[in-house]
Amino acid sequence: MKKLYNNIKLPEEWPPKYEEQNLDEPLKVPYLENKQEIINIDTGRQLFVDDFLIEDTNLKRSFPKPEVSKESIFKPETPLELNGGYNPCATPFNDGIFFDEEENKFKMWYHAGWFNGVGYAESKDGENWVRLQELYPERESESVLNIKPNQIRDGAAVWIDKETNNKDERYKMLIFFREYDFEIHYYHQKPKHAHDDPHSVPPKERTVLFKSGNGLDWTEMSEVGPSGDNTGFFYNPFRKKWVFSLRTFSQLDRRVRTRGYIETDNFFDKSIWGKDNISFWSRSDIFDAPDEDLGYYTQLYDLNAIAYESLMIGTFSIFMGPPNNIAGKRKMPKICDLKLGFSRDGFHWERPDYSNFISSSREKGTWNYGYAHPVNGGYVVLKDEIYIYFSMFSGQSPKFDTHKYAGGNLGLAKLRRDGFAYMTDVENSGNLLTNTIEFSGNHLFVNTNCLKGKLYAEILDENYNVIDGFSADESIAIKNQDNTKTQLTWQIESIGKLKNRPVKIRFYLENAELYSFWVAKESDGKSNGFLGAGGPGFTEGRDC
Incomplete structure (x- = not known):
């Protein structure tokens, strides 16, 4: 069994061989039906296009059109x-x-x-x-x-x-x-x-x-x-x-x-x-x-x-x-x-x-x-x-x-950028709890629109206990900005302290939109992700 970059485990037979059962039902997505215990997020920005990263939320997902x-x-x-x-x-x-x-x-x-x-x-x-x-x-x-x-x-x-x-x-x-x-x-x-x-x-x-x-x-x-x-x-x-x-x-x-x-x-x-x-x-x-x-x-x-x-x-x-x-x-x-x-x-x-x-x-x-x-x-x-x-x-x-x-x-x-979907609060407040994740970076970034509101977060261990220094009260809220790359920090502690440790992040939104998050190794916020067909200023199609 092979494990992918994000910790998804592939079956021995790959690509899988399916027999067609019908012409109408949506095809199943096994990694969403049976999620792995820990998701590695070292590669790329983490988008909220599906429920892969989400354990629990009362936010609404929207799909903008280009x-x-x-x-x-x-x-x-x-x-x-x-x-x-x-x-x-x-x-x-x-x-x-x-x-x-x-x-x-x-x-x-x-x-x-x-x-x-x-x-x-x-x-x-x-x-x-x-x-x-x-x-x-x-x-x-x-x-x-x-x-x-x-x-x-x-x-x-x-x-x-x-x-x-x-x-x-x-x-x-x-x-x-x-x-x-x-x-x-x-x-x-x-x-x-x-x-x-x-x-x-x-x-x-x-x-x-x-x-x-x-x-x-x-x-x-x-x-x-x-x-x-x-x-x-x-x-x-x-x-x-x-x-x-x-x-x-x-x-x-x-x-x-x-x-x-x-x-x-x-x-x-x-x-x-x-x-x-x-x-x-x-x-x-x-x-x-x-x-x-x-x-x-x-x-x-x-x-x-x-x-x-x-x-x-x-x-x-x-x-x-x-x-x-x-x-x-x-x-x-x-x-x-x-x-x-x-x-x-x-x-x-x-x-x-x-x-x-x-x-x-x-x-x-x-x-x-x-x-x-x-x-x-x-x-x-x-x-x-x-x-x-x-x-x-x-x-x-x-x-x-x-x-x-x-x-x-x-x-x-x-x-x-990352605009295929976003999560937003319905009545001016809401939250999203990620599944258990792991990372090796030092800086937490988000792609968010908080022009009329704010976004902040807390970090929990695997048992849902808030980790000292990473409470919502100690989070420095992002306010009055619409930016595809903004660093999210806490008053004293740095998220780098938690690298290689299984954690969960709970994002709080108040009249805001959240498109993606990632933990970068450096303060410039480069995601180590892939950029489609490339782009000016990047290195051979990657943000690294």
């Missing part, structure tokens, strides 16, 4: 992106957006022209982007990857491997190709899909892994499978595993999309791929309610993940309908919305809030009409905010008027 850009921040403009006027597209699908700390810039790989190429752009501020040929005029192509005349790319995924010692493999990519026995330049030229015509002859399908030392020049490394479109991958730095998120279908109903899971130490190890290695991972459930106007059964279209501070954040793309052939007839994008899940072991997902995190507008003529997609990486930390990137489709096509796969462009949402 501020979403009113217009797209990147859209089709170049010849490759405009796709001959058929299906313009310039957005990650899922490709990737990261902040590269080595070069101090944002980097984006994106779908340039529907099923055409892999575009590349850079940004200094995360909002204004410069394309590949503007950066490097000597390059002949807008695409960083040469797509063969008989190939079309579908879903892709890119990652900056910030932990590798092999600089030739710092950038990793997966692409799902379809290959025909004739040249194909545009989506509408391909034969009908099996979804639309069961007698269609399928093309050869290949899922290919690439490496690069600069993110611009790519070398094919291996072909893997079985797979499918909308297959992606991510890195779990807590366990140092590469995880492939596969499009799969339910064993109970082959019409229902699910997600499969494969993990490996070596990204390019094709020997791991096989039907017996794919674990059933996730799906939609009864709380993913159908769209009242569309009326279709919801499905899990895609699932991406990223390490943020002390946990994994999963972006669930929930398919609302209509199916391919109906969307084609209605000349509208398929509708997907983005929701969030959170994981402490990297496999099981707690979904405490089923409302949309980012929604398709469902309005013709808007840049974000439908087909919302997560972006690999995609969560970048800038000081007190998180920049969250997502793809949307307007459906607008110069030659088709409208098309389900036209008008792919990029949106940006901004969220307070």
Whole structure:
């Protein structure tokens, strides 16, 4: 039995092999049902997105929504992106957006022209982007990857491997190709899909892994499978595993999309791929309610993940309908919305809030009409905010008027740092008692909004006795401020005195909000946590 960084104990069989029991019930989260005795909090800020850290509370949990850009921040403009006027597209699908700390810039790989190429752009501020040929005029192509005349790319995924010692493999990519026995330049030229015509002859399908030392020049490394479109991958730095998120279908109903899971130490190890290695991972459930106007059964279209501070954040793309052939007839994008899940072991997902995190507008003529997609990486930390990137489709096509796969462009949402959830008192006073925790740091920090109130705390031993010097009366309350990093202290004693000792913290709130807490080794408050796709001023994606 292996123990994780937070003291969660994994079973001997990992990843677990589950038999699907039904299509409706929320999937269980074992580490929440049977909590370990002591939680180690040395890695990252501790977020209150679930009850993992909470033993008892009368506070209320809220889930803020990000501020979403009113217009797209990147859209089709170049010849490759405009796709001959058929299906313009310039957005990650899922490709990737990261902040590269080595070069101090944002980097984006994106779908340039529907099923055409892999575009590349850079940004200094995360909002204004410069394309590949503007950066490097000597390059002949807008695409960083040469797509063969008989190939079309579908879903892709890119990652900056910030932990590798092999600089030739710092950038990793997966692409799902379809290959025909004739040249194909545009989506509408391909034969009908099996979804639309069961007698269609399928093309050869290949899922290919690439490496690069600069993110611009790519070398094919291996072909893997079985797979499918909308297959992606991510890195779990807590366990140092590469995880492939596969499009799969339910064993109970082959019409229902699910997600499969494969993990490996070596990204390019094709020997791991096989039907017996794919674990059933996730799906939609009864709380993913159908769209009242569309009326279709919801499905899990895609699932991406990223390490943020002390946990994994999963972006669930929930398919609302209509199916391919109906969307084609209605000349509208398929509708997907983005929701969030959170994981402490990297496999099981707690979904405490089923409302949309980012929604398709469902309005013709808007840049974000439908087909919302997560972006690999995609969560970048800038000081007190998180920049969250997502793809949307307007459906607008110069030659088709409208098309389900036209008008792919990029949106940006901004969220307070750690702002996925917060605890707050309902009637101007309340408290929260943590489970038993342990730490090796010296300084307690909180992310809190106390502009109209205050926050203070007491520390107890395992038997619920207040420890001398750490009572609520001796706590120096935080007042009249809204800050994502504030140190919480006591009059005489320092919390460093309690390191490596099992304790509980009781936070008291009076008209305040508490987003997270952590115990840092130094007074600068660095959390030793992971920062999604990185950010300016940090060290290779970590707050250390």
